[in-house]
Amino acid sequence: MALTEDQRAEIMTQRHEPQPTLRPTVPSMEKILYAPFEVLDHGFLRVVDYMGDDGAVVQAARVSYGRGTKRVSEDAGLIRYLMRHRHSTPFEMCEIKFHVKLPLFVARQWIRHRMANVNEYSARYSILDREFYLPAPGDIAAQSVSNRQGRGNVLPPEAAREVLDILERDAMKCYADYETMLDPEGLGVARELARMNLTLNMYTQWYWKVDLHNLMHFLALRADSHAQYEIRVYAQKMMEILEAWVPLTAAAFKEYRLGARSFSATMLQVLRRRLAGETVTQADSGLSKREWEEMNAILAEPAALN
Amino acid sequence: MALTEDQRAEIMTQRHEPQPTLRPTVPSMEKILYAPFEVLDHGFLRVVDYMGDDGAVVQAARVSYGRGTKRVSEDAGLIRYLMRHRHSTPFEMCEIKFHVKLPLFVARQWIRHRMANVNEYSARYSILDREFYLPAPGDIAAQSVSNRQGRGNVLPPEAAREVLDILERDAMKCYADYETMLDPEGLGVARELARMNLTLNMYTQWYWKVDLHNLMHFLALRADSHAQYEIRVYAQKMMEILEAWVPLTAAAFKEYRLGARSFSATMLQVLRRRLAGETVTQADSGLSKREWEEMNAILAEPAALN
Amino acid sequence: MALTEDQRAEIMTQRHEPQPTLRPTVPSMEKILYAPFEVLDHGFLRVVDYMGDDGAVVQAARVSYGRGTKRVSEDAGLIRYLMRHRHSTPFEMCEIKFHVKLPLFVARQWIRHRMANVNEYSARYSILDREFYLPAPGDIAAQSVSNRQGRGNVLPPEAAREVLDILERDAMKCYADYETMLDPEGLGVARELARMNLTLNMYTQWYWKVDLHNLMHFLALRADSHAQYEIRVYAQKMMEILEAWVPLTAAAFKEYRLGARSFSATMLQVLRRRLAGETVTQADSGLSKREWEEMNAILAEPAALN
Amino acid sequence: MALTEDQRAEIMTQRHEPQPTLRPTVPSMEKILYAPFEVLDHGFLRVVDYMGDDGAVVQAARVSYGRGTKRVSEDAGLIRYLMRHRHSTPFEMCEIKFHVKLPLFVARQWIRHRMANVNEYSARYSILDREFYLPAPGDIAAQSVSNRQGRGNVLPPEAAREVLDILERDAMKCYADYETMLDPEGLGVARELARMNLTLNMYTQWYWKVDLHNLMHFLALRADSHAQYEIRVYAQKMMEILEAWVPLTAAAFKEYRLGARSFSATMLQVLRRRLAGETVTQADSGLSKREWEEMNAILAEPAALN
Known part of the structure; x- marks a missing residue:
């Protein structure tokens, strides 16, 4: 609590x-x-x-x-x-x-x-x-393969359990040692030093x-x-x-x-061509593959409010 | 008002x-x-x-x-x-x-x-x-001679009157011309332009x-x-x-x-010498003439709270 | 120069x-x-x-x-x-x-x-x-009627001439009086005061x-x-x-x-409907008249780089 | 290195x-x-x-x-x-x-x-x-008693050794588990999650x-x-x-x-009295005991340039 x-x-x-x-x-x-x-x-x-x-x-x-x-x-x-x-x-x-x-x-x-x-x-x-x-088991996810700085799929329950055991054990151990170092009857280390032993x-x-x-x-x-x-x-x-x-x-x-989205100069040109009835492909759009997909994602579905 | x-x-x-x-x-x-x-x-x-x-x-x-x-x-x-x-x-x-x-x-x-x-x-x-x-007459002062960016003595009444006349006349004239330029029935100049005619x-x-x-x-x-x-x-x-x-x-x-004042490293040394009973002169203080005077001013009179 | x-x-x-x-x-x-x-x-x-x-x-x-x-x-x-x-x-x-x-x-x-x-x-x-x-005559414009903080049409040459005369005369007069007030042989007003007479x-x-x-x-x-x-x-x-x-x-x-433009949540919905072949009118777009025009302007012409 | x-x-x-x-x-x-x-x-x-x-x-x-x-x-x-x-x-x-x-x-x-x-x-x-x-042994100090957020005396060598053992062991263990969690062949946890196991x-x-x-x-x-x-x-x-x-x-x-030091309004008054030859005690100085000591420390010794 x-x-x-x-x-x-x-x-x-x-x-x-x-x-x-x-x-x-x-x-x-x-x-x-x-x-x-x-x-x-x-x-x-x-x-x-x-x-x-x-x-x-x-x-x-x-x-x-x-x-x-x-x-x-x-x-x-x-x-x-x-x-x-x-x-x-x-x-x-x-x-x-x-x-x-x-x-x-x-x-x-x-x-x-x-x-x-x-x-x-x-x-x-x-x-x-x-x-x-400690994350809820459903929030423990694998490294994303498509996004270098994001999460991918949720881990299976046993794996999640294993992760939680590690996180809990290490945090507990580090905190116990923090207290040991601080103990005024024991080592009595300065707080500004002892804290470096804590986990993030x-x-x-x-x-x-x-x-x-x-x-x-x-x-x-x-x-x-x-x-x-x-x-x-x-x-x-x-x-x-x-x-x-x-x-x-x-x-x-x-x-x-x-809920708004920004269209780059090139995206705006693609948009104008499409609205004029032209069929545009990624190859002749001037957009990179990634931008092409981003644009399609914006236009395909309602912009989620997060 | x-x-x-x-x-x-x-x-x-x-x-x-x-x-x-x-x-x-x-x-x-x-x-x-x-x-x-x-x-x-x-x-x-x-x-x-x-x-x-x-x-x-x-x-x-x-x-x-x-x-x-x-x-x-x-x-x-x-x-x-x-x-x-x-x-x-x-x-x-x-x-x-x-x-x-x-x-x-x-x-x-x-x-x-x-x-x-x-x-x-x-x-x-x-x-x-x-x-x-328009400044009150008692606030119209001459350029300070000791301080390049300050005021010196208050101007005599007739001079102050003359200054006020100038300030008022120019401000009124500039404002009247601002209105003339803005007049939608007349020149109708854009506000963003006409304002440049106003005084500070x-x-x-x-x-x-x-x-x-x-x-x-x-x-x-x-x-x-x-x-x-x-x-x-x-x-x-x-x-x-x-x-x-x-x-x-x-x-x-x-x-x-x-109400506090800062003493530089050199001023602190002067202070220590004086408190030890030594008579210190500007010449052997290590302070510039100006700093020496500033220090004496601080020590002579109660620090005014502005 | x-x-x-x-x-x-x-x-x-x-x-x-x-x-x-x-x-x-x-x-x-x-x-x-x-x-x-x-x-x-x-x-x-x-x-x-x-x-x-x-x-x-x-x-x-x-x-x-x-x-x-x-x-x-x-x-x-x-x-x-x-x-x-x-x-x-x-x-x-x-x-x-x-x-x-x-x-x-x-x-x-x-x-x-x-x-x-x-x-x-x-x-x-x-x-x-x-x-x-002093603006070039071609830069002296009337107050915009559509945009409360902008310029509209350029003024006719005679009107522009009149504006320039006003601007020049007032600036010259204010500056001359600034010098008069500053004159150390004359009024000798403090610089920090005299400057208030200058035009913007x-x-x-x-x-x-x-x-x-x-x-x-x-x-x-x-x-x-x-x-x-x-x-x-x-x-x-x-x-x-x-x-x-x-x-x-x-x-x-x-x-x-x-060169990019932002589309609001509602604009994105309009865009999706139009790309799906639907004809959308301002009345059923959910956009205000002004936003509708802004959106059309973006889609009609190449985004100007300034 | x-x-x-x-x-x-x-x-x-x-x-x-x-x-x-x-x-x-x-x-x-x-x-x-x-x-x-x-x-x-x-x-x-x-x-x-x-x-x-x-x-x-x-x-x-x-x-x-x-x-x-x-x-x-x-x-x-x-x-x-x-x-x-x-x-x-x-x-x-x-x-x-x-x-x-x-x-x-x-x-x-x-x-x-x-x-x-x-x-x-x-x-x-x-x-x-x-x-x-890992601090050098000579930098491992006890909590200061006079200063709630500072260090006091250096720990004796054996105590320092003990502290270092704790710090090293916990950091190593936490890092090893970080790697275990990250291992793409093993748990493959997202980096943004695994990092929370690291020590400060x-x-x-x-x-x-x-x-x-x-x-x-x-x-x-x-x-x-x-x-x-x-x-x-x-x-x-x-x-x-x-x-x-x-x-x-x-x-x-x-x-x-x-190298400069600031004297509060009250300290300046004490200074003036002392320079005028008066003997001032903490009791009649208007300064708290702590400020009195701070002032004496400044006046006693050359201001260290850190």
Whole structure:
């Protein structure tokens, strides 16, 4: 379980006493504020603060004195316009802060998004808990043959079992030795040194704050089907939170970013020829085999929203 | 006057209906929210949103599940520690959003602070109002002789009057010609072109959002006595807002940043010699004449908090 | 003319003595290094330094020990792959530094690109030259009726003449008064104050340094046909420099960014129906009238490269 | 050993053929270009490119047409002035690129410096080598009692031996199991999954590019005695490189940053009283016990340049 009783109690104190505010407030966010959503086997994601709403995007785009909002249909139209034309600055006017518990190897991918603020639990200052990620058997997959950096088929149950045994045994052993090294009655090694013995599936946690524009950039990359499963599940949960927070923005994001596809200059020429009735083959398309297949995949099936 | 009746009415609608929230709330900020503070002759500064408080800094530094705060004295101590040791990331966890009306030449200095979010009123899209900055006579100063980029003595009244006449006449003339060029019944020039005829004392406005760490960096540079007067008055007003918003952080900021002074390696050696009873002269101090004077100025008088 | 004899002589001293280096070197960049390209009536753009080449992109993507390059065809393939899949970090490994002279109203747009380094000529510290931008008569256009932030038809010659007279007269008058105020024998006003009397078509200059990824982001926005003409001419010159500097990257940029177009989720559905032989009308397309027209425009004509 | 024969050979090809360039060139950097400096037991640091020199700082500060440099003494004076008054933008005009091999737990600290460009070796795409960091026995220290995030005394030899045995055994076992899981003839687990079994002392490598201003910010934090030893050794090597690259800047950096100390508002008051001949005790100083000790430490001994 991701949270102890004490931690849950601490969280609950924050949910007790609503205060009056004149700031923009989103009732559906108030409902979920502070409450942890469980992700993976021991991880979680919770919203600890937010600033602004769809109206704040509109207000900034109009540099208005008041709320800036007009009729909902006009606001939606403006937000769709901003998204379509990649006017990113009005979306930077909203901000959200998460508390996240996540495995170290996921944290290493996540931190590459530089346009965010982070405070991570310090293993120089404190001792990490004995919590590490073990994939569900159905998530243990073979190396993909077609994609050098992805997963292929799920492993058969016995093989998955074997993998889990290895992962669990090694993580347990490394953690036990971490404790042995730290023991103030024994070796008493400095925390900043002992931590190097931990495996990359150990959980860490951090506060992560990001503006709405950069959150969507994160989601466009990490909620995508090419993202590693273990970070994608966090992104998918954040996608749901996005819809609760800024529904007009989330709808425009799905229409013009997540569900949209880019056609290269050469693809556009192929498209024009096909629409004019011509039969185009890969050989005379000017596209590589791979691009040809990518284009056909886009045109064959509805663009999945991840 | 900086605001029309309509604008004031629009602002007031935002101040009408408090909503309940579970987010950290600062009563002294709620009191000033949306209300414009007048700055210079037609400018203003108003807080349109804020996220977090002193407790949010503490909470992030501790990566805690709950509020993170303990006794006020412990929180103050932690915040002082973070400020003293330049741990900047916990301060990035708070955010503030301003609506600012300011002269163009001030905006050009301000925008150099890149770690912030900005939406400016667009003179490609809209027509700028006929509002330009004229300094108060007591703020019209001669070029400093000692400081190549500063002001010296205030001009005598008649000279100041002459300067104001020039500034007003040129700004009025340029604005009138801006309108002449824009007139859809007349020349009908594109807004994006006509605006080049305006003078740099014209007012613009923007939404400006920044985290607490970068706000303090802005204040350290712009509330300083070396900053140009016309941006410093904005910074000073923001300094008051800082004290209302995060009083523990503001106090630590004054103690360890604004009121602090840095001694170079050579200055430290001079200091050690003097404390050991030695009489040190500039000639044998290893300091340049200018540094020697700077050091004496620091040691002679209480460090002014700007 | 943009440059004085003295300035040209100063530039030429830099072009005199080649030094041996082991760093990646691009002969076509060495040819243009330091030399100013004239832009607008008094502006210029010149490359004052560069770091890396196409090979440096490949080297970083492969985290290789040596040059990282293989056969040109493989390098081109990798660069196309990186561009197609928006792997931006390898492109951040190259850097370019420009010296630019540009009108103030252009500088105000340009500076909004925060991911760059800037040192601007200081009008607090020095006196600006009497140089201001006057559009060529053929570039003076009416406000667009269809596009709230763009230009429509070119003005008739007499009207253009009238506009130029206004612009010139006001700029001259404001500059003359700027000098009057500065005159140390006369009013002797501080430079930081006097500058507020200048018009936005005055020229300023700066050193501007940016990495290859952010340069392409700048170009995607500013070399675009929707960008204001006065910044677009700088971007177009930089586009030529890009082709001289990193030809493989520039080709991929044109194929996958400049010449590419994004289709929204709904546009993709329309496309699928049309390719299946269905006749789709705007009314049953799910697209707004504007989006419908945008889509037809993309499909009707070759995607212009800017 | 940090590098294989093949890798050394690859590096040497880069050192073979100097090309002529008109760009600023630093002979002492050319001498070390590409050559790896060994750090820790298997790590290294090597410069793979650089842009600019001390003259480029001066040139940008002056926004000059030519080299911008005058007499060396004037350039040194300007650079000292810029450093003293924290004018950071001219230092952003130089850039350096490193190839670094470093343990994962060091990489996790390093990456927190966001104002840099990074390309890391991908363990999703490739298999990591069997190389992990084992501290030298003299670097294995106990947890500090006075500093919650630091090291205290070195462990006795037998204890150090025990720690090393643990670290080596666990890293070897985890790596062996990583290989077992990856084996395409055996379990064939996806690389992106198998890597989670590795320990944090495994080596990774990356290309890291940073401007001179941000490099000095990195060094101010990481070459400091409070930084963890394992990152400090990289920073110290970079400090030597800084001195080879930009000697005037490096000297000013040592004088005004590394060797300088900040006195808080209250410390300044204590200083004034002491210089006036008063005997001040901690009790009546207004300083906490800790600050009192910090101040005495600064005044007692020469500020170490780390």
